[in-house]
Amino acid sequence: MRIHRHRSRKPKYKVPKYFVNQKIRAPQVRVIGPEGEPMGIIDTDKALAFAVSKEMDLVEVAPNADPPVCKILDYGAFKYQKEKEAKKQKAQSKEVELKGVRLTFRMGVGDKGVRLNQASKFLDKGNKVKVEMPLRGREKAHKDVATAVMREFLNQLKAKYDLRVEQEIKYQSGRMTAIVAKS
Numbered sequence: 001m002r003i004h005r006h007r008s009r010k011p012k013y014k015v016p017k018y019f020v021n022q023k024i025r026a027p028q029v030r031v032i033g034p035e036g037e038p039m040g041i042i043d044t045d046k047a048l049a050f051a052v053s054k055e056m057d058l059v060e061v062a063p064n065a066d067p068p069v070c071k072i073l074d075y076g077a078f079k080y081q082k083e084k085e086a087k088k089q090k091a092q093s094k095e096v097e098l099k100g101v102r103l104t105f106r107m108g109v110g111d112k113g114v115r116l117n118q119a120s121k122f123l124d125k126g127n128k129v130k131v132e133m134p135l136r137g138r139e140k141a142h143k144d145v146a147t148a149v150m151r152e153f154l155n156q157l158k159a160k161y162d163l164r165v166e167q168e169i170k171y172q173s174g175r176m177t178a179i180v181a182k183s
Helices: 044-053 075-092 109-124 137-141 143-160
Strands: 028-032 038-043 057-062 069-073 098-102 128-134 163-172 175-182
Touching: 028 044, 028 057, 038 044, 044 057, 044 069, 057 075, 069 075, 098 109, 109 128, 109 143, 109 175, 128 143, 137 143, 143 163, 143 175
Parallel strands: 028 069, 098 128
Antiparallel strands: 028 038, 057 069, 128 175, 163 175
């Protein structure tokens, strides 16, 4: 297997970047002390010297404020805490996936039942379902029959669930598609 050295690795979690110590460019900053007490507006050099005397870091936490807000804290622990928060936030947010169910023009009753059960499982898990029907050859001339098959399938789904139609049945480049989700 080839190792891709030029591929950039994306971080797993979205953690904002913070300016630390000498990387802070503002001439004056509003400083918050190690115990959370406000220290007022101080020159960056003096605030940095105070942070070094406490053996801590000066971290710019609100760069858009005027003047920027900086905290005196241990940057390693701060960064670790932010990563933990981002990880927890990502775990709590569930992405809705788009699952597909493919029908055919001359599908039997048993096969439709299997597809119906599969679509039901997808909807139970909270995913959206894309119902598609590829049309081949002469089937393209009978779009009305394909639409009727799709409508019948969607009506059977609607009998089980309260559905929200996100995309109506439409013909596009040789296939009929519709997207539904549970409301």
